[in-house]
Amino acid sequence: MxxxxxxxxxxxxxxxxxxxxxxxxxxxxxxxxxxxxxxxxxxxxxxxxxxxxxxxxxxxxxxxxxxxxxxxxxxxxxxxxxxxxxxxxxxxxxxxxxxxxxxxxxxxxxxxxxxxxxxxxxxxxxxxxxxxxxxxxxxxxxxxxxxxxxxxxxxxxxxxxxxxxxxxxxxxxxxxxxxxxxxxxxxxxxxxxxxxxxxxxRGLAYFEVEVTCADRDLHSGFFGGAARNPIHVLSRILADLHDDDGKVTLPGFYDGVRERPPEVLEQWRGLDFTPETFLGPIGLSEPAGERGRLLIELVQSRPACDVNGIIGGYTGEGTKTVIAGKASAKVSFRLVDDQDPQKLAETFEAFVRARIPADCSVNVICYKGSRAxxxxxxxxxxxxxxxxxxxxxxxxxxxxxxxxxxxxxxxxxxxxxxxxxxxxxxxxxxxxxxxxxxxxxxxxxxxxxxxxxxxxxxxxxxxx
Amino acid sequence: MxxxxxxxxxxxxxxxxxxxxxxxxxxxxxxxxxxxxxxxxxxxxxxxxxxxxxxxxxxxxxxxxxxxxxxxxxxxxxxxxxxxxxxxxxxxxxxxxxxxxxxxxxxxxxxxxxxxxxxxxxxxxxxxxxxxxxxxxxxxxxxxxxxxxxxxxxxxxxxxxxxxxxxxxxxxxxxxxxxxxxxxxxxxxxxxxxxxxxxxxRGLAYFEVEVTCADRDLHSGFFGGAARNPIHVLSRILADLHDDDGKVTLPGFYDGVRERPPEVLEQWRGLDFTPETFLGPIGLSEPAGERGRLLIELVQSRPACDVNGIIGGYTGEGTKTVIAGKASAKVSFRLVDDQDPQKLAETFEAFVRARIPADCSVNVICYKGSRAxxxxxxxxxxxxxxxxxxxxxxxxxxxxxxxxxxxxxxxxxxxxxxxxxxxxxxxxxxxxxxxxxxxxxxxxxxxxxxxxxxxxxxxxxxxx
Structure with missing residues (x-):
């Protein structure tokens, strides 16, 4: 050769x-x-x-x-x-x-x-x-x-x-x-x-949540204050997913997540992986996510939850006084270690359903998940x-x-x-x-x- | 003639x-x-x-x-x-x-x-x-x-x-x-x-809120858990607008709102204005909004807040693992009695800004308001x-x-x-x-x- x-x-x-x-x-x-x-x-x-x-x-x-x-x-x-x-x-x-x-x-x-x-x-x-x-x-x-x-x-x-x-x-x-x-x-x-x-x-679990309240779009002048607004319902669900310390609140979410050994964390601390080097180039300066963790932990060894998209109601130019009938969001989780996407799917759907008013409905689509x-x-x-x-x-x-x-x-x-x-x-x-x-x-x-x-x-x- | x-x-x-x-x-x-x-x-x-x-x-x-x-x-x-x-x-x-x-x-x-x-x-x-x-x-x-x-x-x-x-x-x-x-x-x-x-x-005050975090859309695998997500920031703001009793939480929001006299409420109770007659035709059965109020009060003599639209991230078919750079919502308030749309605009903007992380930004557009x-x-x-x-x-x-x-x-x-x-x-x-x-x-x-x-x-x- x-x-x-x-x-x-x-x-x-x-x-x-x-x-x-x-x-x-x-x-x-x-x-x-x-x-x-x-x-x-x-x-x-x-x-x-x-x-x-x-x-x-x-x-x-x-x-x-x-x-x-x-x-x-x-x-x-x-x-x-x-x-x-x-x-x-x-x-x-x-x-x-x-x-x-x-x-x-x-x-x-x-x-x-x-x-x-x-x-x-x-x-x-x-x-x-x-x-x-x-x-x-x-x-x-x-x-x-x-x-x-x-x-x-x-x-x-x-x-x-x-x-x-x-x-x-x-x-x-x-x-x-x-x-x-x-x-x-x-x-x-x-x-x-x-x-x-x-x-x-990291593994991935990806969901879509569609909340339906009224069976049509409504005039917010006539119905505002009386008819349930699906964007309110959805915002509440999404806001509830994290606590004030940036932890995901789903019951059992951290089951199967392992702490990295001290020597690994020590090695990571020595790397030039800082808010300035990692977040600076995208215009940010403060790590989001779990408080008290190294930035490199947050993206490599810790799970995370992100809303990848949301839509509902009038999103064009100017104003429209509408209460939407439906609103939807795409929500995904990055998984580490032994977190189980199947178990997460069940927990997530229950978490969502528990926050749907009795006269409203929700459709939770579960896309293919993968383990870490x-x-x-x-x-x-x-x-x-x-x-x-x-x-x-x-x-x-x-x-x-x-x-x-x-x-x-x-x-x-x-x-x-x-x-x-x-x-x-x-x-x-x-x-x-x-x-x-x-x-x-x-x-x-x-x-x-x-x-x-x-x-x-x-x-x-x-x-x- | x-x-x-x-x-x-x-x-x-x-x-x-x-x-x-x-x-x-x-x-x-x-x-x-x-x-x-x-x-x-x-x-x-x-x-x-x-x-x-x-x-x-x-x-x-x-x-x-x-x-x-x-x-x-x-x-x-x-x-x-x-x-x-x-x-x-x-x-x-x-x-x-x-x-x-x-x-x-x-x-x-x-x-x-x-x-x-x-x-x-x-x-x-x-x-x-x-x-x-x-x-x-x-x-x-x-x-x-x-x-x-x-x-x-x-x-x-x-x-x-x-x-x-x-x-x-x-x-x-x-x-x-x-x-x-x-x-x-x-x-x-x-x-x-x-x-x-x-x-x-009722009067009207109408706003648009655009939250900007990173200066571009990000891959949620690389950045999830470390980069601030504007949909999370926005969801938190929107969820915070109402308390568990359906009341609007903006400070001073109910200033200038008058209770209707007992004889008016009595007359309203006699009207056939019920969840069945008013909400039934649109597929709902439970009044949203302030607890403990007549349904007719909620739509005629009480103020209300509705998110009229929201958009951010990927909203097409299927999945996209993205953390959006921006997310925005349209939020309006129905006003009664002596509520002042100008004062509300100041309160609302302060409420929003107080919930924006230090490295993110927000643009609050205030459309024309009207008193009741x-x-x-x-x-x-x-x-x-x-x-x-x-x-x-x-x-x-x-x-x-x-x-x-x-x-x-x-x-x-x-x-x-x-x-x-x-x-x-x-x-x-x-x-x-x-x-x-x-x-x-x-x-x-x-x-x-x-x-x-x-x-x-x-x-x-x-x-x-």
Whole structure:
């Protein structure tokens, strides 16, 4: 095999072409949570399948109960076998008017720090990250006509919709997903110059609450003071979810949450993770949430509850003297350790129902939940990948917990009995899920180089 | 002059033509609160001005700071002089998908009780009601070539937007509005067979509260538990507005609110105004608001606070794990007796600001407020109108308070020193401000006949 250097050189030389390919992928508005975009999800799957087929992967697009998955194999008998997972679907783009340029017209911009960025919905989450792995494979194949490891690639289309349909598909296709380790590129670096391997992920439970009072909208002059207002009912429920110390008030909510050992807390205190560094860039200065906790605890090892959306009554310009018939909110919980999303669903619904007046009604929708996960610190692939990352970035990779959820990682453990290395090149200011999402050009370029190195290093591991 | 009977006969015979005219008026989407509809407001003013000109009124369309007013005069030296006020603007139509037919395509429907209704936005509030007066004038003019009284008609286009610009216009044009009494047709009957004269109106104070936390939308996985959520801040503010007994908690809110005398409460207890009759038709059974009060007190003589709209974060289909940067709500108060909207604005803003975290901000918009008004029971025109209404409906007209606000009525008193007779033919189930607004055909027909009688009776009053 050609030296790794030639692969890395090829990545450097081919960067403009790699960007062109990524831009084509980013132009497809594959929003998974809105059925109106289902054809575009299918289009994104087809685009990716065509690209992997061209690279010589045995590729298929396979149906699930929601959007299709792309499955691609490049066997290598006797070599270590990796399963790479990512997603081609993206978040909705609203509020659209806050985008500086259209979300599905990718462009290169230069940010305030002079850093070149790729701006588009999905640039970071997760199309840009997925393509770092694909481009690393492309360079190995261009230089050597083969990959250092056997590689299976599974790219789904419903991650932003709770990976609907994927666990069932994985359960039906276990044999086709055999591998030694799972690789995922859907997480962040520690900071713009320090790579990170994510060793734990918070779980998620997501609900929608729709309160109905009168069977129609009412004139607040006629009925104000006499008819129940669903926005009042809903506000009371939402306000009741936290106490004055920022703790979630649901009975038993903290069951299964463990305190971190003193040595971990001590280590965390030494990190430069302060309100200034973490909240300053988004215009805030005071941690919300549970009082008396380290900021890093709040986002990595403590559960949290957020109202993700609320709507009711008149929300247009000016005034309307209306009492709405209905009001609704989306409420989600980030879970840690052994918190049980199923138990939480029951507690939450009871909490809500206890606050609904007798002549009103409520519909509680429970979206798919996921438990928190954590990886074993003694995974052999962890040290291999850490060394490869250090070779690329010049500094040791940090092992961190992450606040967000990637539900399928728990399913890989449960269904395939395989651990997952979460290595990503996103940055905290990537505005994923927000207007003007971006991915640093450096993340894309050095991310690709990082995967080329990790594949080489994993392929060279003894014992296979 | 021809007998009143011939005028009433003419109204009966001309009903189909009157409906055609009303339908043309209803087809104009004159939504005042949304600037996108400003040209349609102007179109509605022009339509009305053309109709009144054709009737022989000296008519002009005059600018205000928002939408124009229509002013029309039909002098009659030596006769009593009435000023009729109404509005050609209508409420917004959302949620549009709840309309059974398009809101600006008026039609005749038959309701569950077999009653014929006119269905369209503005059918009741206020185009249908305005046209009862115009059609009464038309019939008098057709039969007699003159009206029983001198008539000035003032129709504004911003009533649903707090009558923005109208008080200033009235102040500048006092001389052109000289009259003995003001007539308004923008209120309801007591029930479908009993007419009502409204003797008091609640005032209104209307606010919008926009809370800003982070300077962008955030991923709730990364930031949940650490970043302040504006929907939480807003929910807390809204929940805090009422105590467990349904009382508004703003300091000094009940200053200036008077208890009704025991004999009034006794009379109210005798009315058939119960949760079954008032709340049953809208699908509710339990009065909200202050505990321990009669239901009729709650809507007529007690102040109230309602959140009229709320929005923040993701409100589309499915899920999005976002912490919004902003959230906003519209909050209004119905005022009674001597409650001061200006003082309330200060109290409300202080109440809101006290609940904003140090690193967040809030913008409180204060829309135009109006004090409550009540009319003197010894107005001579009151008895004249009551007798005319009884002639038409066969039962005595009830004198009632109304929950809604017509801000300009207070301005007529203040600026013109004239009292207002509020006589309307709407019904509580007209769904004004809601989808599928309707006006009973009987309200339109007998309302027109009622005004014909009232004009005759007022014209015949001695002392002019």
């Amino acid at each position: 050609a030296a790794l250097d030639s692969v890395l050189n090829d990545i450097d030389k081919d960067l403009d072409n790699a960007l062109e390919r990524l831009f084509a992928f980013l132009r497809i508005p594959s929003i998974s949570t809105d059925q109106a975009y289902a054809p575009h999800c299918r289009e994104a799957a087809a685009w990716l399948a065509a690209d992997l087929t061209a690279l010589g992967f045995e590729t298929s697009v396979e149906e699930t109960s929601l959007h299709p998955v792309v499955l691609a194999h490049k066997p290598k008998p006797g070599a270590p076998h990796v399963l790479f997972y990512g997603h081609y679907d993206v978040q909705p783009v609203d509020p659209l008017d806050l985008w500086e340029t259209p979300p599905f017209e990718p462009r290169i911009a230069t940010d305030a720090k002079g850093e070149k960025t790729i701006v588009a919905r999905g640039a970071s989450d997760d199309k840009g990250q997925v393509m770092t792995f694909v481009e690393a494979c492309r360079a190995h194949l261009a230089m050597n006509a083969e990959l250092p490891c056997a590689v299976t690639i599974l790219i789904e289309g419903a991650e932003e919709n709770g990976s609907q349909g994927l666990p069932e598909w994985v359960a039906r296709n276990k044999d086709r997903l055999a591998a030694d380790v799972v690789l995922v590129c859907d997480t962040s670096m520690w900071n713009p110059t320090t790579p990170a391997i994510t060793s734990s992920l 996960i954590s990886l074993p610190f003694d995974m052999p692939e962890l040290e291999t990948a850490r060394a490869a990352l250090q070779d690329e970035w010049g500094v040791p990779a940090v092992t961190v917990g992450a606040g967000g959820s990637i539900p399928i990682v728990g399913d890989f453990k449960r269904l395939l009995d395989r651990n997952t290395l979460l290595i990503g090149f996103g940055l905290d200011d990537d505005r994923i899920h927000s207007p003007n999402e971006k991915y640093d050009l450096r993340s894309f370029h050095k991310g690709t180089r990082s995967w080329a190195r990790i594949l080489s290093a994993l392929g060279a591991r003894r014992g296979h | 021809a007998a009143l009977d011939s005028v009433l006969n003419d109204i009966d015979k001309d009903l189909d033509n009157a409906l055609e005219r009303l339908f043309a008026f209803l087809r104009i989407p004159s939504i005042s609160t949304d600037q996108a509809y400003a040209p349609h407001c102007r179109e509605a003013a022009a339509w009305l001005a053309a109709d009144l000109t054709a009737l022989g009124f000296e008519t002009s369309v005059e600018e205000t700071s928002l939408h124009p007013v229509v002013l029309a005069h039909k002098p009659k030296p030596g006769a009593p002089h009435v000023l009729f006020y109404g509005h050609y603007d209508v409420q917004p139509v959302d949620p549009l998908d709840l309309w059974e037919t398009p809101p600006f395509e008026p039609r005749i429907a038959t309701d569950a009780k077999g009653e014929k209704t006119i269905v369209a936005r503005g059918a009741s509030d206020d185009k249908g009601q305005v046209m009862t007066f115009v059609e009464a004038c038309r019939a008098h003019l057709a039969m007699n070539a003159e009206l029983p009284c001198a008539v000035t008609i003032l129709i504004e286009g911003a009533e649903e937007n707090g009558s923005q610009g109208l008080p200033e216009w009235v102040a500048r044009n006092k001389d052109r509005l000289a009259a003995d009494v003001v007539l308004v047709c923008d209120t309801s009957m007591w029930n479908p067979t009993t007419p009502a004269i409204t003797s008091s109106l 008004i009540s009319l003197p029971f010894d107005m001579p025109e009151l008895e004249t109108a009551r007798a005319a209404l009884q002639d038409e409906w066969g039962v005595p007209a009830v004198t009632v308070g109304a929950g809604g606000s017509i801000p300009i009525v207070g301005d007529f008193k203040r600026l013109l020193d004239r009292n207002t007779l509020l006589i309307g033919f709407g019904l509580d189930d007209d769904r004004i401000h809601s989808p599928n607004e309707k006006y009973d055909l009987r309200s339109f027909h007998k309302g027109t006949r009622s005004w014909a009688r009232i004009l005759s009776a007022l014209g015949a009053r001695r002392g002019h």
